[in-house]
Amino acid sequence: METKENILLEVKDLRVHFGDEHDPVRAVDGISFSIHKGETSALVGESGCGKSVTAMALARLVPQPPGIYAGGEIYYYGNDVLKMSARRLRQMRGNDISYVFQDPSASLNPVFRIGYQIGEVLHLHRRGLNIRNESIELMRLVGIPDPANRLDSYPHELSGGMQQRVMIAMALACRPKLLVADEPTTALDVTIQAQILELLASLQQRLGMAVLLITHNLGLVAGMAHRIHVMYSGRIVESGFAEDVLLHPRHPYTRGLLNAVPRLNGVEGRLEGIEGNVPNPRDMPSGCKFHPRCPYRREVCIEREPADEEVREGWLSRCHFWREL
């Protein structure tokens, strides 16, 4: 499972900062993880933890300025994305890695017809195709009813769920090896959310692509991801197989998050969650970044930042006291 051949993309000690080089906001501050072929992994965390910046960085999409790639490597088939030529990068985006974002109505251009917007992707990356037929095929793939007529619709004529299907169709136009889905269902209603999740899962099976799911919703992760990476303050604090991490969390933050989500069956009494707020990135605490909110903190947590420690193969925790949890 953990062999090198299975790895599609490897992130090593990535650092993405924003603003002034001398006094930057360290949005992503030294994270490492791998994405395996055909697998679903998830980056989980609350707003401001750096999960979306990490996702954008995978295809070097963080704009510079204000972004600064301050260190680390992102290997895609042996090539470092951060050092690629602009030309190679353009080839890779869309072809190998593509994105689906949270709000489809903000990602679609309101003044162009759906058919044109899907066709644009095909025109850029896959010359010589019958664009119209291929667009219809893509729309059928993502379950848009009556695709031939829908080509002539404008985005506002479609519901939120249908708009997200169009976004997915565009993302899949070149059959990417990795689909990055950044909160793909957060803007949708529950029953529509279920439709989109079902679609993503079936497409993944059929096309054999890897999916990186960016979300704050642990319930979503539990149902979909093989591997999860829990982020806090620009770091991955725990990562491993979803069952392990969700059932036996080895980091107080993961534990707190799980303890903050009410369950459908309502068996828990009172949930305590996590006290306090996410730290201000301009004013990071010393030592372990989670220590001000951590119920297990001790002296050493304030003084020294913990390193990744292996709980088991493929399962890491960044807590001095993971053994005691």
Add this chain to the structure above:
Amino acid sequence: MVVPMPFLEGIMSISNRPMPFSAVDGELLRVEDLRVYFGHHKAPVRAVDGVSLAVRRGESVGLVGESGCGKTTVGRAVMKLVEIIEGRILFGGYDITSLRGGNLREYRKQAQMVFQDPYGSLNARMPVGQAIEEVLHVHKRGDRAQRRKQASELFHAVGLNPEYLGRYPHEFSGGQRQRIGIARALAVGPSLIIADEPVSALDVSVQIQILNLLRDLQRNMGLSYLFVAHDLSVVRYMCDRIMVMYLGKIVESGSSERIYSFPSHPYTEALLSSVPDVGKGLDSRKGGSKRIVLKGDMPSPTRQIPGCPFHTRCHRARDKCRVDAPRLRRVHPYQWSACHYAEELLEENRTASGTSKSDAF
């Protein structure tokens, strides 16, 4: 965290002026056959189309459904913020449907609202302390010094440092802003709070802090909540009873314990199976629970759908559903359903629960 309530007596003493309302057998709010339509009278949007509900003193009632189902409009109608086409709203036994002017203001001291977006509902140019004092001023409570003192007591009650009263909304985090929204709603000493998606704009770890605050306030002050939300897990955490809305109608209601275990309407069933949930998600990996995926979108509320409003998307629809509109009826001592085949569904879930549901968590 238990919130201390030293200010409670203060509020009670000021609010002890005679009220035109008195309680009848524990029922604080009663809504009867409420209808709210928007737009042109020939093809109106039937946002709320015959909703009845009751909230008892100290109770939390959840109103759940997806966007466009009319749940927010019900809340706004109870606050008398939208025009009511038909139906009655009783508060403490008094009909408030046509209240105006001073009487309406008296009523709004008793019923207050907490909104989804605390940033949007606070004036960005007004220090938050002033925003709270303004409420007291509008309702002619105390003099300036008393108002200031009360604002600081309210801040303390919702878990904020009273030293921050002079700060502006942008200086607070989302969770803190929602605390301010709650403090402002509590300022006039209401007995009913209508909470419209109070935590859906907040981060997971902050959500639970706000939910716990609302629970503590309820216990300490005997508040009643009409809790409007789309998140079924959150509603489960907060509410004793729930009502499920679809296209302006209540399709199922009853005790939450009952409904979450044994839904008797296919829409509730689909909603419950669609909600991403940690326990359910892990369960589904072992081939446990299966997701029911509804087809299509919610129809436009301008369209009059013959028969059951849900039949266009229902995974159990039959011929009868296309012509005959079901009424909300009692299917269990603690459960009402608007489905022709509720008994069948209950029976099915009861048999299934013997196997998979008992070990699901």
